[in-house]
Amino acid sequence: xxxxxxxxxxxxxxxxxxxxxxxxxxxxxxxxxxxxxxxxxxxxxxxxxxxxxxxxxxxxxxxxxxxxxxxxxxxxxxxxxxxxxxxxxxxxxxxxxxxxxxxxxxxxxxxxxxxxxxxxxxxxxxxxxxxxxxxxxxxxxxxxxxxxxxxxxxxxxxxxxxxxxxxxxxxxxxxxxxxxxxxxxxxxxxxxxxxxxxxxxxxxx
Amino acid sequence: xxxxxxxxxxxxxxxxxxxxxxxxxxxxxxxxxxxxxxxxxxxxxxxxxxxxxxxxxxxxxxxxxxxxxxxxxxxxxxxxxxxxxxxxxxxxxxxxxxxxxxxxxxxxxxxxxxxxxxxxxxxxxxxxxxxxxxxxxxxxxxxxxxxxxxxxxxxxxxxxxxxxxxxxxxxxxxxxxxxxxxxxxxxxxxxxxxxxxxxxxxxxx
Numbered sequence: 109x110x111x112x113x114x115x116x117x118x119x120x121x122x123x124x125x126x127x128x129x130x131x132x133x134x135x136x137x138x139x140x141x142x143x144x145x146x147x148x149x150x151x152x153x154x155x156x157x158x159x160x161x162x163x164x165x166x167x168x169x170x171x172x173x174x175x176x177x178x179x180x181x182x183x184x185x186x187x188x189x190x191x192x193x194x195x196x197x198x199x200x201x202x203x204x205x206x207x208x209x210x211x212x213x214x215x216x217x218x219x220x221x222x223x224x225x226x227x228x229x230x231x232x233x234x235x236x237x238x239x240x241x242x243x244x245x246x247x248x249x250x251x252x253x254x255x256x257x258x259x260x261x262x263x264x265x266x267x268x269x270x271x272x273x274x275x276x277x278x279x280x281x282x283x284x285x286x287x288x289x290x291x292x293x294x295x296x297x298x299x300x301x302x303x304x305x306x307x308x309x310x311x312x313x
Numbered sequence: 314x315x316x317x318x319x320x321x322x323x324x325x326x327x328x329x330x331x332x333x334x335x336x337x338x339x340x341x342x343x344x345x346x347x348x349x350x351x352x353x354x355x356x357x358x359x360x361x362x363x364x365x366x367x368x369x370x371x372x373x374x375x376x377x378x379x380x381x382x383x384x385x386x387x388x389x390x391x392x393x394x395x396x397x398x399x400x401x402x403x404x405x406x407x408x409x410x411x412x413x414x415x416x417x418x419x420x421x422x423x424x425x426x427x428x429x430x431x432x433x434x435x436x437x438x439x440x441x442x443x444x445x446x447x448x449x450x451x452x453x454x455x456x457x458x459x460x461x462x463x464x465x466x467x468x469x470x471x472x473x474x475x476x477x478x479x480x481x482x483x484x485x486x487x488x489x490x491x492x493x494x495x496x497x498x499x500x501x502x503x504x505x506x507x508x509x510x511x512x513x514x515x516x517x518x
Binding site for chain 1: 327361464468495499
């Protein structure tokens, strides 16, 4: 199982890293998460430079492809040379976005005639693609999901994990990041030890 | 206002980045957040290498000092040479931790005779320092706060922001990351535009 996270310059920091951290809590031998871009490294909205694991074309072979958000989406949604490097298949792949990442899904034609959600500051731009924007944390249409509001990454990653490796992993991963006393409890310690027993398969960058 | 985030090898990715992203949503001219370590760069639990803004001694002059979590805390809580580089003052500084970062606060003598919270897998180790561990997302004693469970970073960063720049910034920052339809709404767009109008003061690393 391969999950591709698509990054570009001026991405929203937490949208990448909450996604990355949650997805890497799945500790299965055949599970791999890779951060992909069109350069060797990309710089976040706050100026953090991060090396990529590979190029965006890899996404065309992934089981799931998730797009981050940020100011950079405004440029990428109009960048025909960048967009045409993707050849995603919503019949075979799970495809999702957080916040303004939905603008890229729309530009790729994946939201045609569908409802979707996005960050409030991207609503008008998404409607410009003819998409009906609804005020929900996650909107799923077939194998395509859009999520809005950074912490809705819990829903988007949960959806991805459940579809690829089942509901038990979804529940264990999401529980592991909840506030203590509000979804995560000291009695959960045995399950957490089980969760962290297998080293992450993440590749060093 | 300077906020220092203390990092070490094998830190939990989301604990740094959710903290960093939330704190950088405060867009005031005199607000700065810096990531500090004892090397030029540190590697996360999943193998992500990140450059530091400066060395840990800077924390001794910061208005707030926040410790991240991760496997690395087990080594650092016993590293006398590292611990003695800190000269923190809970009378003058706000000092906090997320998850197992509480082990470092305890090792620094900041939790003596106090209650605290931590991640479930760190409860026994924290009790080993004579700390009474309670099952709450955040425990505040004077200027020292401990938070448990990654998403309790909302409480820890909210506490930090409120103490340094007031309740309005706390509310605006925390609202900006909530799931759409569950705390963040399309009608909030004007406030979000105001929030993002000022460029972040984050320094490129």
